[in-house]
Amino acid sequence: MPHIALPTDDPGIRGLFRFRPETAAPLNGLAEILLRGDSTLSRGERELIAAYVSSLNRCRFCHSSHAAFAAAQLPEGMELVRQTCENPATAPVSPKLRALLDIAAAVQRGGQEVSTGHVTAARAEGATDLEIHDTVLIAAAFCMFNRYVDGLGTHAPDDPAVYAAVAEQIVTHGYGSTTPAAEHSGPRP
Template sequence: MPHITLNTDEPGIRGLLRFRPETAGPLNDLAEVLLRGESTLSRGERELIATYVSGLNECRFCTSSHAAFAAAQLSEGMALVEQVRADPDGAPVSAKLKALLGIAAAVQQGGRQVGDHHIAAARAEGATDVEIHDTVLIAAAFCMFNRYVDGLATFAPEDPADYATAADRVIAYGYTTTSPVAEPRG
């Protein structure tokens, strides 16, 4: 049960965004730019970074949501998402993405945990300044989102189908656009 009385029974961040719509806009705008905006990293790769950090933070709602969003946008689907979550170094992803996941994991521990060796490893695999920047910001933003969701004890559905439905919405309409049935973003 959430620590505060929400004006909806929607799970996770969706309920919090409904509760305080004036903060929802900037948060959704940030997610839209980071996860769906122009980038040399695919949308699936960026969602994978968000999933990985959310998993490290043990945020069930965000991990499940963004795992579904990543899986729906990666040809290898949920199997790859689960491999990355379990063993990013052994997962069948590019060396560049592995290096970026290393940066994301360091950010999750604390911004000052990102060392020159993390950046050098990413650059050695061809990561650009923008890709490094966006990885750090995705990781930092998801630490905030995870703490927001869990700090207010929001509800996280058990059924993976709930997250798959949300993935369809996000892929079709994004984080900032209202779908034709006026469903909130999550």
């Protein structure tokens, strides 16, 4: 049960977005740019970074959501997501993506954990400054999203089909499609 009274029983961040739609819009906008905007990293790869960081943070809702979003956009599907989240060092991903996942894991531990060595290794595998920047920002943003979702005690469905259904919407329409209209009227409880 959430720590605060929400106007809906939508799980995870979706319920929080309905509680405070004015913060939902910029947060969804950030996710849209980072995970779906122009990039040399595929949408699936960026979702995989989000799923990986969420798994490191043990945020069940965000991990399950972004794992489904990544799987829907990667030819190797959920098996690659599972392998990557379990052990990126042995997962069948490109050396560049593996180096970026190392950066993401360092960010998850703390921003100052990202070393020149991490950046040098990613560049040696062909990562651009924009890819390094976006990886750091995806990891940092998902640490925030994960803490937002878990810090307010939202619930996470057990059924993978729930996440797959939302993945279809995100893949087709993007994150802006999940921003709730200003439905709440009157003072918040």
